[in-house]
Amino acid sequence: MALRLYDTKTAAIRDFEPLQPGQVSLYYCGATVQGAPHVGHIRSGVVFDILTRWLEYTGYRVTSVRNVTDVDDKILQKAAASYAPGFEPSEDYPAEEPWFALAYRFEQVFNAAYGAVGVSRPTYEPRATGHITEMHALIQRLIDAGHAYPATDDSGDVYFDVRSWQRYGELTHQSVEDMQDAPDADPRGKRDRRDFALWKGDKPDDPTTAAWDSPWGRGRPGWHLECSAMSTKYLGSTFDIHGGGLDLRFPHHENELAQSAAAGDGFARFWLHNGMVTYEGEKMSKSIGNIITPEEMHAVARPVAVRYYLGQAHYRSQLDYKPGSLPEAEAAVERIENFLNRAGADYEYTAAEVMPDAFVAAMNDDLNVPAALAVLHETVRTGNSALDAGDDDAAVRHAAAVQAMITVLGLEELRAAEPAGAAAAEEALANLVQQQLDARAEAKAAKDFDTADALRSRLAAAGIEVEDTPQGATWSLTKGGV
Numbered sequence: 001m002a003l004r005l006y007d008t009k010t011a012a013i014r015d016f017e018p019l020q021p022g023q024v025s026l027y028y029c030g031a032t033v034q035g036a037p038h039v040g041h042i043r044s045g046v047v048f049d050i051l052t053r054w055l056e057y058t059g060y061r062v063t064s065v066r067n068v069t070d071v072d073d074k075i076l077q078k079a080a081a082s083y084a085p086g087f088e089p090s091e092d093y094p095a096e097e098p099w100f101a102l103a104y105r106f107e108q109v110f111n112a113a114y115g116a117v118g119v120s121r122p123t124y125e126p127r128a129t130g131h132i133t134e135m136h137a138l139i140q141r142l143i144d145a146g147h148a149y150p151a152t153d154d155s156g157d158v159y160f161d162v163r164s165w166q167r168y169g170e171l172t173h174q175s176v177e178d179m180q181d182a183p184d185a186d187p188r189g190k191r192d193r194r195d196f197a198l199w200k201g202d203k204p205d206d207p208t209t210a211a212w213d214s215p216w217g218r219g220r221p222g223w224h225l226e227c228s229a230m231s232t233k234y235l236g237s238t239f240d241i242h243g244g245g246l247d248l249r250f251p252h253h254e255n256e257l258a259q260s261a262a263a264g265d266g267f268a269r270f271w272l273h274n275g276m277v278t279y280e281g282e283k284m285s286k287s288i289g290n291i292i293t294p295e296e297m298h299a300v301a302r303p304v305a306v307r308y309y310l311g312q313a314h315y316r317s318q319l320d321y322k323p324g325s326l327p328e329a330e331a332a333v334e335r336i337e338n339f340l341n342r343a344g345a346d347y348e349y350t351a352a353e354v355m356p357d358a359f360v361a362a363m364n365d366d367l368n369v370p371a372a373l374a375v376l377h378e379t380v381r382t383g384n385s386a387l388d389a390g391d392d393d394a395a396v397r398h399a400a401a402v403q404a405m406i407t408v409l410g411l412e413e414l415r416a417a418e419p420a421g422a423a424a425a426e427e428a429l430a431n432l433v434q435q436q437l438d439a440r441a442e443a444k445a446a447k448d449f450d451t452a453d454a455l456r457s458r459l460a461a462a463g464i465e466v467e468d469t470p471q472g473a474t475w476s477l478t479k480g481g482v
């Protein structure tokens, strides 16, 4: 069965065929870098990382783009606040930090948080501030086509004319009459309250560094426009998949689609949306304050367990965080890990030779990760039974299959993990050897060389080589040890 994906625009699961054979172009909305991430943001990264890995496993070359919104009202407000009298600096927000420094800093924090759970870097990570020229070109095309206009007041804004575009609302299946007003600008200069800003004229208090010259006056880009300009720059006017969180469907993605399609671009062929991470049923969000940070999760569980937790649900479903969730993920990870360590690493199968058909079917079925994980755990169970029965060949094959599956899911760190108890065993060995070396040193001090030599021979027979140095005796393992 070939890959099928749920497309928000057609509200149906459809066969996925890329535009170009063998290649997939994927754009997904990244962060507005106004603050540190919460785990909701990271889930979105994990979801599109799993999609990318699955596409790559099935043989596609994937070109992926995740943008960085590095200029935005919220970023400017946070930076401005850091200069205000009475501002209380915190670890996250020091005093007197320019907006661009704040944005760069949080971009790094986001990247570190994605990296900590094995989200691979996309092919391109464009920043909005680096694509002003492309945005101007897109605005001009829209004005020329009669779908955008400079504000009728002196704000310097440029708006998309929603009434001029019959298809407006096609992504979220709404008619214009039922839509909420665009909140992003003063309605006075607009033809319709739902018209949204493509370009925002700068205000007297805005920092000069956050405004660019344009044919319509100095200003900065509207958020929606950034994604249209950057996705098509790197992926072409029509590309395969546009992703992002469900919260971005409207207005962000609706507006991206409207302005790109109105400018004549084919734009995204599939729209994929990840479900929200919620806390007590409500969207985890900085503005609500109900957030769990990646650091909080890493404090109680290993990165691989955090990744397991954030990736385990179906990508379209809501993931409601509960305090007991991480220990469960940790236990699941340990089950897999223990089996791999029992089975050993000696296999030479390719992933394709051992990947269970049921796993492939689950992943091809709109990335049904819960079903795929069921196959993974079943393989672990069968593999453990094979080991119990002394059937090493079967166990090794199962281990190879488990390895292939966890690699697709981004849990491959499991293979490199130390066998449970290895660190403790190493410490115990060091203690025992040290006791022998102390006894040998005492014997030498008492000029009892027979005993000293005997101790050295016993250690050698156990595979431990002793070397006398001016700083005292040191030891190492003679057979492939440390």
Ligand SMILES: Nc1ncnc2c1ncn2[C@@H]1O[C@H](COP(=O)(O)OP(=O)(O)OP(=O)(O)O)[C@@H](O)[C@H]1O
Binding pocket: 029, 030, 031, 032, 033, 038, 039, 040, 041, 042, 043, 044, 243, 244, 245, 246, 247, 248, 274, 275, 276, 277, 278, 283, 284, 285, 286, 287
């Ligand atoms: N709670 C969440 N669960 C899952 N994905 C989320 C969540 N919050 C944000 N995302 C996704 O993370 C990506 C980056 O989001 P963005 O920077 O726009 O966050 P945001 O919605 O402004 O966050 P917040 O509401 O906390 O301020 C987007 O694809 C967005 O849909």
Ligand SMILES: [Zn+2]
Binding pocket: 028, 029, 030, 227, 244, 252
């Ligand atoms: Zn976007």
